[in-house]
Amino acid sequence: MEIDYSNIKVIGFDADDTLWVNETYFRDTEEKFANLLDQYETKNQIDQELFKTEIKNLELYGYGIKGFMLSMIESALDLSNNKVSQTTIQEILNLGKEMLSHPVELLDGVEEVLLALKDKYRLIVLTKGDLLDQERKLEKSGLSSYFHHVEVLSDKKEDNYKNLLEHLGIPSDEFLMIGNSLKSDVLPLLNIGAKAVHIPFHTTWQHEEVRQEDHDNSHQTLNVITDILKYLK
Known part of the structure; x- marks a missing residue:
């Protein structure tokens, strides 16, 4: 399925298992x-x-x-x-x-992608978890300079995304989310009119698993994060 990303101005990245191993x-x-x-x-x-x-x-x-x-x-x-x-x-x-205290292990291709996109799009981090720990990982990752904004959400549901995009003044149809979880990073965004790309990680927490019948594949799934560069010009 061909998905049009020409209207995208802001790209959100999940952190855990999208930018680094978790x-x-x-x-x-x-x-x-x-x-x-x-x-x-x-x-x-x-x-x-x-x-x-x-x-x-x-x-x-x-x-x-x-x-x-x-x-x-x-x-x-x-x-x-x-x-x-x-x-x-x-x-x-x-x-x-x-x-x-574990060292931050970046996933392959992450810095290459951020470097390629940083001057063309507004990049933000949208993650959930413990604020102090996520701030620590971002600092140790060496990726902070690529992002215009970092948000640690209590959860990743439709209302969380909708409220944040409104707060940041980002129209949903100009926003693309990239993440490893269908439940947290893809389906809620599609439901509010944004776009989302799924990049599966080899290990998924049971709580984040989604049955095939619970989604309609109206999103793109990529094998590795560098594949997104084929679609974002």
Whole structure:
């Protein structure tokens, strides 16, 4: 399907797993968490319990590593019937701190794309998660100078995008979003009259998965971020 991008003046980029690696570290930490608690339950049960706890806590903690740390601790207490040791709790906290201090690993082609687009379009970052952590990653990424604006949203739903575009004075039909999540970076934008490009990451959090029947493919899916340069002149 041919999509016309000629009207686009502003491009928004998701951050985690679009500009830099993120979800891989969560999966690695989940493995380590399951190993810490393997005396209490099977890995499958531990994974399920942690996911349920994360989803339950989203409204309280929002997205990001700090909420994930708290959900790991709560799950450890639940799975062990409050018998988990203080040492294990400390190890869980250390897992979270390791994630927070992890070097930022840019995805291939990101800086090439930003360099090619920065003088032709207004570029912004639209991400969700913990404000302090996202600011840290952006600073360590070395990409800050490419962006006119950075916004860390509490969530990425239609109203969040609509309110932000109105606040920034961006008509929805002049806006293109690029991201790895159909649920967060593509479908809400299409629903408010903007355009969106999906660049899948090899690992997707279960909460972000979308069934094929829940979308109509009225967007472009690319294999790598550099492919967008074929369509944006």
